Amino acid sequence: MRIAALDYGKVRIGFAVTDEAKIIVQTPIPPLRNDKQFFKKIKQTVKDLNIEKIIVGLPVALSGGQTAQTEETQGFVDELRNQLQISIETADERLTSKFSQNMLRESGLSAKEQKQYIDNQSAQIILTNYLKQHEHKK
Numbered sequence: 001m002r003i004a005a006l007d008y009g010k011v012r013i014g015f016a017v018t019d020e021a022k023i024i025v026q027t028p029i030p031p032l033r034n035d036k037q038f039f040k041k042i043k044q045t046v047k048d049l050n051i052e053k054i055i056v057g058l059p060v061a062l063s064g065g066q067t068a069q070t071e072e073t074q075g076f077v078d079e080l081r082n083q084l085q086i087s088i089e090t091a092d093e094r095l096t097s098k099f100s101q102n103m104l105r106e107s108g109l110s111a112k113e114q115k116q117y118i119d120n121q122s123a124q125i126i127l128t129n130y131l132k133q134h135e136h137k138k
Contacts, residue, residue, distance in 0.1 A: 001052035004045075005127035006080075007093070007119050008056060008073045010034060014119030016127045017049055025127045031119035039083045052086055057093030057126040091130050093122070 003022055007014030012031040018024065028049075032041055045051070056077050059069045074090075081088045 001050055003053045003055065003127065003130070004049070004051045005055045005057065005091075005123045005130065007122035007126060008034075008076050009119060010072075012119045013038065014121070014123035015045070016120060016123035017051065018127065018131070020050075022131065025124050025131070027120040027124060030116075039079070042080075043084065046084060046086060054080065054084070054086065054088050055091050055126060055130045056080065056088065057122065058090040059093055062094060089130075091126055093126055 002018045002020060004015065004017040005025075011034055013034050014027075014031050015029055016025050016027050019026070029045070032038055032045075046054075056073065058073055058077075059067065061067050061070075077088060077090055
């Protein structure tokens, strides 16, 4: 069984998943389009990759308070819970996108090239942080 992470966005949803041992984080598919087919696609992906849990990055203000994006993402999380019969959790994603942008910029990618990687890169960071925070609970 694997754990996945999603980085919710209005246009694209970043995706990352662990290996079966829950050690290595990878991005085996491109970011998913946030369209009418999303829930059909994520259900199939959960089945195909044997995913037992999804972590969704929850954007909060630097102060820790909620924003309009927090509320929108929480609505997405609620719908995921309705659609999937697996555990769905949220994780604080403050500064994840900024960190992803910096990493991609440092790799030498142009701004246009960064767009195709940033969502999955953010999902990778969310999942890696989640695994680090929970490794003592094994």
